[in-house]
Amino acid sequence: MASPTTMPRCPRCQSEYGEGIGYCPLDGGPLLPMVLEGRYRLLSPLGEGGMGVVYLAEHMGLGKRVAVKVLRGELSRDDTFRQRFEQEAVAASQIGHEHIVDVTDLGRTPGGELYYVMELLKGQSLGAVLKQEHPLPLSRAVHILSQVCRALEAAHSRGIIHRDVTPQNVMVLSRGGKPDFVKVVDFGLSKLSHRPGKKLTETGAILGTADYVAPEQVKGGDVGAYTDVYSVGVLTYELVTGAPPFQADNTFATMLLHLEAPVEPPSLRVPELGLPPRLDALLLRALAKEPRERPSMAGFRAELEALVLGADSSEVTAERVTPTRMPRAVSPPPVHDAAPKRWRWAVVGGVLVALAVGAGLMGRGAPAPAVAPVARVEAPAPTPRPVVRARIPVVSVPSGATVRVGDRVLGVTPLELDASNGPWLFELEGHAPLTVERLPSNGRIEVSLKKLPAAPVSEPPASKLKKVRELKPNPFD
Template structure:
């Protein structure tokens, strides 16, 4: 329709009475992209016009329009928005998209080289999100490469990605063998990013996009392609036969985590059944790898303080009685010594006679008679006949001040003992000492009972909130993790191991780490339990 050389004759023209073409902003395999303006609302747009050679082929035009309709169904922030498509009266077919200002990832890589692994991962996650939206609509890109990923600034994010050219010239046939949409080598896509099954002529599915994203991710991490031969055929052979070097080994200074290595290498698996089944599964694995790297840098949470030891019941009152009895004995002894030293014999006898009245005053009346019975023993032998008659009244008053300590019928025998009788004094001393002996009963040798299933489940429910808070980023919704827990006799968790499908996984290890902080009550011996957390 127009000469190959010379100025573009479409510049300045208005397509379909709506879009005035202002300048060329890019060339593709099937057409040219222009910056244009909607003549009514003055909105800048990008218009892709199918080349004249392709516009004359009915099959190419039909494919262009069909794929344009399919791509327009994708509604995602990381996918370029297709707003219009159609044809002109002179046979030109065009597609209208949002106008973007920025650069493609190929230009970024050429200028900056290898990117920090976290920045590269953030870019790849956006690309994966765009592909997931396309796959949900049954659209496979099949030509993922840096040139089709446009980097713009949105707000404070200078690396916001828009994926371009969804299915524009990449047609998915229903037959088992794929037919190319353009005459050329017979191979769809770009050689450096093409999946091995496409080279073998197999029917493509969404996993060809996963492979291409893996190649792009490797390039962003290392600064070079994993498969790049000196010729077209050597590059295809490398895709089929060569195993890529892990990114962390290809670029050791970048400190790329091993978990990120695993994600990249699995996406680049030669056998598509060995790759991630969906692009969403790829994204989840990459997020888990980033979270694992973050967890390795973060300090572990401080352990929870142990609960206070419960005080045995009945100890405090008996201790108070014992202390009160000791103070009373010391007070009586001091009083007797002072009376003996500073008063005459008649005054000492008077003091002894009045001592029980003082002893009867304390709140603890169980032990007032003991000092009176001991006092005559401390007096000289010669004075015993005179002291004994005087001491009778306080001895008779003693039963009124003390409570029975033995079974019914025995208190009367204790109170009728003669004041001068050593047997009576000894009996009272033994009876008085009984509360002190009972003040510290020994704990049962058997110890506390075993930990019940209900108590264990309650303890796990308490840490359940922390498990969801700290580990949900590693899991999908409603995912279950079963942990085998060994609880020691002191109530601390000695070990926690994930079992089943989560054994050894990042999610299982995260749940086990939180469970180890739980603290249960002390038991007779250690015990083993199982608990399943639902994320």
């Protein structure tokens, strides 16, 4: 199990033992170095989580360094955790995406604990990055998040829902000389919707990390791709502002905020950063309480990438906004002058053609023919075009605000209004009303409503929410 020159040592208490002893009598952990099934030699621990320990290891035949995640002994004997651990390995190995950690083997230690082998990631978690630098510049945040979205899109295409997208589960590496290459790890809480069999989550159980859990997870309801969209929305919010949208003194209070509290637009949370209004609108949709109101993962990524591709709303004018461009009023041309102009051009055209023909004949020595008089051509009067009434796009952050002119309700944002209307009053429950007196020069109305101070949230009784089981995600951190 160990080489003759190396005494088996417990990585926790550093106690050394003689040959034939594989586990520390004091801590119960494996003594290192340990060989797994004659193929992998565990060298040193890399990190520790709620479900197990990740070790630096070496493939004995290839001499290649790998990472080995070992499920704790007591959990390896529990059917639910054993199936979840195996599911994590299967999920990661089946997706086969460049931005998802590659799992290559699955087995058991000499003591019966489950383990799986994965590629060794030389980098740090996004959580560690945020401890050093927060918030991240928008362009860098979008670059990282775009890769996270692509990884989850690949998982969703195979019916796999991650359910625990957090900074600790996103590894940031340097790959091919390029920084910020992303690997999504820890599918331990993933849901494989295409695999029939026993449910691994009890009805009403809450699995996930409180700061990033979706409302439907708090309720213990069904989860889907929209659940990961919510978590990515929380992750995006944290990257661009420096903190998640909801944080309280304890887990229960934080989860209650996910269920009930409105989201403060990131541009209002950190006004000094000048975040674009389009980012506000995107995150408010991604963090909607109702799953059906959220965008798809691909749609979220596309809108996110557009923010750093020159489509910032602060730079967009009325001429560049294609979906909601305000059409110009078109006046028909003067009818009385249309026919004479067309007649004059017909005469000029006829003369030019005649001269060209004559020049051609003269070039061959033939006499130039006489130019016949051109008959007057009467062009029909054009049909007057209808005047298009100008419409202006109106959006608010948050959306869903009621727009009034006087006592008349015009609708709920987002919507389009006649340019002649105004002033416009915006009203939204829990926010201060706002009046726009005149139409901005860019031809669209975009407002951010200021949230009114909320009443302090008290800790709910333990009976109000089911027991929370939080598993520490990525042991690399």
